[in-house]
Amino acid sequence: MKTLEKIPEIIQGGMGIGVSNWRLAKAVSKQGQMGVVSGVAIDSVFARRLQLGDTDGSLRRALSNFPCPDMVQRILDAYFIPEGKSAEKPFKLIPMPNLQMRRSCIELMIVANFAEVFLAKEGHNGLVGINYLEKIQLPTLPSLLGSMLANVDCILMGAGIPLAIPGALDKLSCWDTVELNIHVEDNTGHQKFLNRFDPKEFSPGTLPKLTRPKFFAIISSDIAAKSLTRKATGTVDGFIVEDHTAGGHNAPPRKTRKLQSPLQYGQKDIPNIGKIRDLGRPFWLAGGCASPKKLKEATDSGADGIQVGTAFAFCKESGILPDIKQEVLRQCINGKLKVFTDFQASPTGYPFKLVSLKNTITSMDKCRERKRICDLGYLRQLYCRSESEVGYRCPAEPVEKYLRKGGERDETVGKQCLCNGLMATIGLGQTRQDGSELPVVTTGEDFSFIPHIIKDSVTDYSAKDVIDYIKS
Template sequence: MKSDNSVLKASSNHPFDIIQGGMGIGVSNWRLAQSVAQQGQLGVVSGTGIDTILVRRLQVGDIDGVFRQALSQFPIPEMAEQIVADYFIEGGKPDDQPFKLLPMPDLDMDRLRQELLIVANFVEVFLAKQGHDGFIGINYLEKIQIPTLPSLFGAMLAGVDYVLMGGGIPLSIPGCLDGLSKMEPVELKLSVEENIDGIEFSHRFNPKEFYSGELNELKRPKFLAIVSSEIVAKTMIRRGSGEVDGFVVEGHTAGGHNAPPRKTGSEEPASFGVKDVANLDRIKAIGKPFWLAGGCASPQALEEAKSKGARGIQVGTAFALSNESGVLPEIKQEVIEKSLNGSLEVMTDFQASPTGYPFKLACINHALHAKSERRRDRICDLGYLRELYYKGNGKLGYRCPGEPEKQYLSKGGCNEKTVGKQCLCNGLAATIGLEQTRKGIKELPIITLGDDLSFITKLATDTMTGYAAKEVISYLKSNKPVGA
């Protein structure tokens, strides 16, 4: 089915009621987003770690040639050609050999490193936009700041329609989108730990340094901030650097990272409570369109969201388990089977993520996540979740609570923060089959899912064949009562 999006575009500002949530890394890939957009809904690719993903896809041989084909469409051919020359391996690297790593993102990134970010984001959006005239968004995490500006530029070169961002309060982003759309230099304020001198650090990016041709304007994508409360939504409106076009209001049952619980003073250990439920009346009163996320994968939830004033819903987990997503098929199958026989456990881990945010973890054999079972020598070699800290004398350092403890402590990190940390960068790369191999040992996957898996009984009637993204959408739009 091909939806008539030209009609939709003319009739409404945001002509979709379902957003397929951005899921890093590489879970909401271009194929998934494309399928969703073909159904007239908003397909969202993940821009997180997409540079590493692209160079690994090239190192495993780009079997069907799709990435080289997309690279050949990049408007500055030399940039894309350099990447192919540096990373493509005909026939793929030997399975027991490690992937070639990129330098970790930092403020001193050289030109080639920035080009990789630009090109990789372009490629993912370019591919997602093929074969339909629907809408494609890209998702980033506010906590990951250094790659953001070149990434936005790359996505905009491919004509991305929406930028969605959560995992923090992305105040600088709307203004950066305005600037990039006019091909002007932009600046992203950086969060820096222990910044005792109160110095304002920022990342500056000038698109004209990378694109010297005749290009003075790019489409300004719409910006949707992912928020957990009316307070954050209002802050975005009051203090955001430009237009916020709407909100995704995400609850703590959602897959991926969750906003930290709001403290009531007595909770120990950490847990979510009534204070962590957004006040939708107040969000509605802001007057911007919004979509609800977290446990919304049912036709009833879609209707209910609308009855509360939302435009619709954002759904992640149901799409993460669909055939098109980047998650390895054997992991999807195990999750579905375990869910059907009642043995799947999804927990909120308040320690695992180096970001310090709660993170949902599913316990499956492919991804033994319990700390006792998950033996891994700590190593930080992708570095997306490194935090910036102030070293004094105007200098910045980088550290990750998931790196070797000694190293982290030597950079002034506190011991408490290292407890229970997992390497999400490497673990999530393994979940999409792009795991690193070191001395013959492969990284284990980490799988994140939302709390609500009730959709599985409706969608995964055959655990071997699974289900397509199109079926998720038909189900969400079916408005059948549960159990029918």
């Protein structure tokens, strides 16, 4: 059993979709730090990797270690293409997550999470975590079971206040049934919507022993940390305190939580580290922390270390397509990189960091208009269609459809399909009749690590280079 004392100074942040894949997390863990795989949309990532033929056999190696071979066979039958799908053919879609998920969808979630963690942990004793988003609720319970079957060391969760997850982990580790309250919009009758999950229904006969992983909540204010400390259903073992310069989704600016223009971050958005330290839990600082100086400042302030995303996102082990990595690094070296907070793009309603790059959705107006289509559906919101019926809608889906489902036109403005865009960024974009999906690239604001890691304009660097620099 790993103890918290052993959790290292550097946590490599979870980066979805598929940016922090098992190769990156493994490379970091082998250096004695904590690698974190992304569990966001991992079922689709996994199904698409199988359709590309699993060329090095790693996925099938992970599957051969899954305790329930029947489940594995059903997944291989559904998605594995030994010779790999041809480039012009679209990927076979997996069903979108919903409240009454078919058994086959749940099995895929369990197995995909298992495989990602298994591969990240294979062949060494380092620590591996997995990252989920509180906003994406429906896949959470089967995903947790899958990663626990692979003996994950830590669950990290952001984009919301995950009060229910610590208790869910306690229950799952005893193979007990868990119920998760699901957020449903337009719920004027204040009905309760529950996602009920009995892990025993998916067990391989005899129940393998499950260890309760540590749980770290990713927060950006002492208020959220305090509320988790007091109200969570079980132990929150630590906090990642992430500021608004970090990559991916950011917390909305304080005071101006509603859409107003111009939205911007101010003094109030800087987390109060003293108050978080006073809660007495381990914590790590995130957002522009990839330097020896920042690591020292963090530990001097009482933190246990730092969480780093961007510096790892562009190293050679990460899932981002090599061409995109090279373009971002080139622009950075030439002083031309433009990272900005888009307050509208994400269907979640949270601000999202984007990079202006050619041939990505971000430069869409100059390229071509993406025809709206929602076929992955991770960011769909649930809403009450009637007293007893739940519907699903995403503000990035076709506008008319969204309006027919009771959504407001305002909410659709500037929305981007992050599901399809982020898939394209890791080379798993869907092929459509009018061309392939374009990537969406998110990074943090801080690239000051670049001149310390990239020497003589060789833009290839490894996760080890990042760690060596930070620890130097």
